[in-house]
Amino acid sequence: MNPIIPPVILQKENGSKQKHSNACADQSLFTRIPGNPILSREDWPYPINSVFNAGATRLSNGETLLLCRVEDRTGLSHLCAARSENGIDGWRIDSRPTLMADPANYPEEIWGIEDPRITYVPELEKYAIAYTSFARGGPGVSLALTRDFRTFERYGVIMPPEDKDAALLPRRINGYWAMVHRPVTPTGAHMWISYSPDLRYWGRHRVILAARRGGWWDANKIGLCSPPIETPKGWLMIYHGVRQTAAGSIYRLGLALFDLEKPEVCLQRGSSWMFGPETSYERIGDVSDVVFPCGQTIGADGDTIYLYYGAADSCVAMATGSIRCLLEWLDSNSSGGDGTEQ
Numbered sequence: 625m626n627p628i629i630p631p632v633i634l635q636k637e638n639g640s641k642q643k644h645s646n647a648c649a650d651q652s653l654f655t656r657i658p659g660n661p662i663l664s665r666e667d668w669p670y671p672i673n674s675v676f677n678a679g680a681t682r683l684s685n686g687e688t689l690l691l692c693r694v695e696d697r698t699g700l701s702h703l704c705a706a707r708s709e710n711g712i713d714g715w716r717i718d719s720r721p722t723l724m725a726d727p728a729n730y731p732e733e734i735w736g737i738e739d740p741r742i743t744y745v746p747e748l749e750k751y752a753i754a755y756t757s758f759a760r761g762g763p764g765v766s767l768a769l770t771r772d773f774r775t776f777e778r779y780g781v782i783m784p785p786e787d788k789d790a791a792l793l794p795r796r797i798n799g800y801w802a803m804v805h806r807p808v809t810p811t812g813a814h815m816w817i818s819y820s821p822d823l824r825y826w827g828r829h830r831v832i833l834a835a836r837r838g839g840w841w842d843a844n845k846i847g848l849c850s851p852p853i854e855t856p857k858g859w860l861m862i863y864h865g866v867r868q869t870a871a872g873s874i875y876r877l878g879l880a881l882f883d884l885e886k887p888e889v890c891l892q893r894g895s896s897w898m899f900g901p902e903t904s905y906e907r908i909g910d911v912s913d914v915v916f917p918c919g920q921t922i923g924a925d926g927d928t929i930y931l932y933y934g935a936a937d938s939c940v941a942m943a944t945g946s947i948r949c950l951l952e953w954l955d956s957n958s959s960g961g962d963g964t965e966q
């Protein structure tokens with residue numbers, strides 16, 4: 625555990641009820657760490673334009689690994705790993721790109737690879753990386769497995785364009801792997817789930833959460849952020865919502881909860897956004913007014929979330945939150961439903 629951020633302490637009382645040592649804040653569910661941004665282009669061991677939208681995981685040795693989207697000076701992106709003991713500073717960055725597009729074998733990657741989401745899959749004893757592969761047909765979802773973030777087993781494109789914002793659930797649901805993703809269809813940019821017996825062939829596609837309409841903060845597009853978090857109450861999903869304005873798009877974060885054994889069923893959906901661009905590094909950059917998490921790690925207390933997010937498509941920042949507080953907030957701020965009625 626890193627020594628800087630004290631963990632939330634869950635104390636068991638009478639064997640059943642839990643007493644919490646700290647109250648949930650009324651206002652901010654996520655707190656930015658003072659050292660933000662934690663990774664920027666100046667930190668990179670080779671010339672790049674920007675680093676942002678990093679997938680995250682804890683390695684077996686306790687280190688945090690970020691698999692960062694790095695945009696080089698051709699404008700195309702690749703993935704590069706950074707490792708740190710405390711998940712905050714002291715990052716050791718691979719001296720060369722860790723995972724590059726391979727257009728000779730995977731033509732769907734001709735314009736680069738972006739926005740990885742990492743899920744550790746205990747059954748496989750491997751990490752599954754769902755990432756965006758970009759080519760003439762538009763963005764699609766590709767999958768790779770790894771044990772060490774040095775060699776990768778590529779599955780190629782598993783969801784054809786236009787599709788992105790995908791993450792694998794860490795375990796099978798009723799015998800099938802489940803992937804949340806965001807295709808764009810004539811009805812809009814909504815979140816879907818699909819199932820597979822083998823990680824290659826996907827079916828039973830259905831919408832699980834829809835972009836709302838009109839004046840809503842998440843009216844124009846939504847998509848999964850970091851991989852779903854399994855809690856006793858359901859799969860907690862942090863998603864981004866896009867509002868298009870005359871000045872451009874604003875990317876903010878919302879929260880929804882889905883049934884544990886039927887993750888296509890939305891149990892609760894927060895009405896308002898819970899985190900949005902406020903600081904200068906979130907408001908000003910290559911693409912202004914964007915917060916875009918692709919990964920998180922969970923503290924040893926089982927409650928603290930270390931959320932890693934791309935800020936303004938220019939750098940990587942981190943904020944901390946509490947699973948318990950997010951669930952409490954949903955209880956009093958949720959509209960229910962998947963948004964299709966809005």
Ligand code: BMA
Pocket residue numbers: 677738739875911914916934937
């Ligand atoms: C989304 C994705 C992200 C990016 C965001 C803001 O569509 O492409 O990679 O951070 O737009 O530009």
